[in-house]
Amino acid sequence: MAEFQWPWQYNFPPFFTIQPNKDTQAKQLEAWCLLVLSYCRHRRQYSLDVTDAQDSPLFHNKKIDRKLPLDAVYTVLEELRKKGNIEWTDPKKRNRCLIMWRTPEEWGKIIYQWVTSNGMNNTVCTTYELVNGDDTTSQEFHGMESWLLTRALQTLQLERKAELMGSEGVKFF
Amino acid sequence: MDRFVWTNGLLEPHEDLKAQQHGIKIYDGEDKTPFEYGTLILTSHRLIWRDHKRSDCVLALPLSQIVFLEETESGLGKSAKIVVHLNPASPNRPPGPVASSQNSYIRLSFKDAGETEFHRRFTEELARRSWEMTQADPAQQQQAAQAGPTGARRAGIVGIERKLEQKRKETDQTISVAFEDLSNLMEKAKDMVGLSKTIAQKIQDKQGAISEDETVQFKSYLLSLGIPNPVTRETHGSGTNYHMQLAKELSQVLQQPLQECGGMMSLADVYCRVNRARGMELLSPDDLLNACKLLEALNLPIRLREFDSGVVVVQLVSHSEEEVVRETTRLVEESGSLTAEELSRVASFSVMLAKEKLLTTEKKGLLCRDDTVEGLRFYPNLFMTKPVIEA
Numbered sequence: 001m002a003e004f005q006w007p008w009q010y011n012f013p014p015f016f017t018i019q020p021n022k023d024t025q026a027k028q029l030e031a032w033c034l035l036v037l038s039y040c041r042h043r044r045q046y047s048l049d050v051t052d053a054q055d056s057p058l059f060h061n062k063k064i065d066r067k068l069p070l071d072a073v074y075t076v077l078e079e080l081r082k083k084g085n086i087e088w089t090d091p092k093k094r095n096r097c098l099i100m101w102r103t104p105e106e107w108g109k110i111i112y113q114w115v116t117s118n119g120m121n122n123t124v125c126t127t128y129e130l131v132n133g134d135d136t137t138s139q140e141f142h143g144m145e146s147w148l149l150t151r152a153l154q155t156l157q158l159e160r161k162a163e164l165m166g167s168e169g170v171k172f173f
Numbered sequence: 174m175d176r177f178v179w180t181n182g183l184l185e186p187h188e189d190l191k192a193q194q195h196g197i198k199i200y201d202g203e204d205k206t207p208f209e210y211g212t213l214i215l216t217s218h219r220l221i222w223r224d225h226k227r228s229d230c231v232l233a234l235p236l237s238q239i240v241f242l243e244e245t246e247s248g249l250g251k252s253a254k255i256v257v258h259l260n261p262a263s264p265n266r267p268p269g270p271v272a273s274s275q276n277s278y279i280r281l282s283f284k285d286a287g288e289t290e291f292h293r294r295f296t297e298e299l300a301r302r303s304w305e306m307t308q309a310d311p312a313q314q315q316q317a318a319q320a321g322p323t324g325a326r327r328a329g330i331v332g333i334e335r336k337l338e339q340k341r342k343e344t345d346q347t348i349s350v351a352f353e354d355l356s357n358l359m360e361k362a363k364d365m366v367g368l369s370k371t372i373a374q375k376i377q378d379k380q381g382a383i384s385e386d387e388t389v390q391f392k393s394y395l396l397s398l399g400i401p402n403p404v405t406r407e408t409h410g411s412g413t414n415y416h417m418q419l420a421k422e423l424s425q426v427l428q429q430p431l432q433e434c435g436g437m438m439s440l441a442d443v444y445c446r447v448n449r450a451r452g453m454e455l456l457s458p459d460d461l462l463n464a465c466k467l468l469e470a471l472n473l474p475i476r477l478r479e480f481d482s483g484v485v486v487v488q489l490v491s492h493s494e495e496e497v498v499r500e501t502t503r504l505v506e507e508s509g510s511l512t513a514e515e516l517s518r519v520a521s522f523s524v525m526l527a528k529e530k531l532l533t534t535e536k537k538g539l540l541c542r543d544d545t546v547e548g549l550r551f552y553p554n555l556f557m558t559k560p561v562i563e564a
Contacts, residue, residue, distance in 0.1 A: 007561075007562065007563065008555075008559065008563050009555075009556075009561075012552070012555055013510075013543040013545075013550070013552065014541040014542055014543040014552045014555075014556075016543070017541075017542055017543050017544040017545075019541050019542065019556070020535070020542070021535055021536060021538050021541070021554075023538050023557065024538055024541050024554055024556050024557060027556040027557060027561065028541075028556050030561055031556070031561050034561065034562065066543075066545070
């Protein structure tokens with residue numbers, strides 16, 4: 001796996017203090033959201049444990065000795081939730097969340113595009129071969145967790161581009 | 174009350190009149206006496222009371238009998254009183270109005286006021302102890318000799334009272350000596366200001382001839398010192414007119430120094446500076462603040478300004494916020510990042526002002542902060558100037 005490319009903000013100390021100026025804060029949070037998503041995407045990470053994440057390089061830059069405080073981590077994650085990129089698995093405690101660096105709709109489109117380009121329309125395949133099969137190793141959705149895949153396929157079903165057959169199979173149109 | 178003796182009311186040759194007050198009623202301890210309305214006379218040696226109606230009824234109390242005084246303030250339906258605590262009566266005294274009394278103190282009630290002044294004089298006279306210096310009277314001397322060893326170190330409450338009294342007197346004396354110096358200084362202050370002005374003038378005249386740094390610095394000190402005719406309550410009355418004149422004076426005096434220190438000065442600095450310049454006609458903080466509040470109404474070139482944090486400064490009108498923001502941004506950009514302390518060092522104004530300037534600039538979106546345990550550090554706001562994703 002290639003080295004993750006940190007954005008310039010990551011080495012800018014004020015990035016780790018939530019800015020009181022609203023305009024500045026908006027830009028700062030935008031940068032944080034992008035960083036969290038691209039970081040998870042780079043690591044193919046589909047969920048996030050808040051306590052672990054706070055100590056991970058994502059929120060803790062050891063080089064400049066700055067760490068995003070916990071309340072700021074929540075500010076960033078809430079911002080992501082508003083955008084539909086994360087979902088709390090425990091909304092009350094907010095310890096763990098699901099990460100969608102692409103929304104289910106976007107995933108659906110990507111999968112459907114791959115299906116079409118491989119001439120698999122009007123065929124049935126299992127969800128396992130779709131995300132774990134040899135044909136999809138080069139695809140972004142390879143190794144996708146099943147909860148997200150199901151949601152992505154559901155969006156396609158709404159558009160009548162696919163039909164779920166039980167929880168294990170799917171037919172594309 | 175039994176310490177009083179009858180007298181003819183005439184002063185002894187060595188005795189001086191110190192104070193006089195009419196409308197005095199004497200109480201023997203808490204009890205009433207027939208001496209209800211008379212004139213109280215304080216001399217260097219005695220306290221004399223003369224009845225208003227019967228001029229032959231005159232009482233005297235030697236000051237040497239007095240241990241100490243107490244003041245009781247007037248209340249509803251009560252006159253102010255001085256409580257005079259007394260030594261025990263000497264056995265071989267001349268005849269007095271009362272043969273013997275249980276009380277070791279008397280009270281002087283001031284029906285027609287005047288107690289404060291009288292009390293002050295009374296205390297002074299007691300502290301002076303003039304009666305000791307003129308104890309030429311052989312009888313008294315003998316008496317003093319007899320009382321000597323026991324009198325000097327009397328035990329019990331009276332002894333303690335005496336000791337306390339003595340200590341108080343010493344303190345009094347120290348204070349009055351100290352203030353004597355101060356009043357001397359006040360007298361000289363005017364001359365000093367005058368002198369400094371002459372020197373300043375001389376240096377100004379010989380400007381070409383002076384080159385050394387120190388002399389130039391000295392000159393600037395002198396020039397920044399001294400307001401020739403300070404606006405005072407005496408010259409300009411009280412109230413708004415006074416404050417208006419004061420505001421005008423402030424704008425004249427402060428314009429130059431404000432320009433020198435970057436257009437802004439905290440109110441505390443202004444207060445110190447103005448009062449140093451005024452020499453002896455010191456301003457109260459209240460008057461200064463009131464005068465500053467009028468600056469805007471009078472359309473003067475300086476203004477009072479209060480920051481969100483409550484810090485109050487005086488600044489030049491020309492010194493706009495944009496100017497502050499631009500200058501602060503430039504300084505931070507030059508250094509990469511700055512704390513309030515660092516900025517105050519770089520730009521030589523107070524830390525408090527530096528912080529205000531940084532916060533103002535941050536509010537305008539030109540700086541951003543890095544808040545750590547080491548302190549609050551400000552950086553140029555790259556969030557706004559650099560694209561979120563670098564190309």
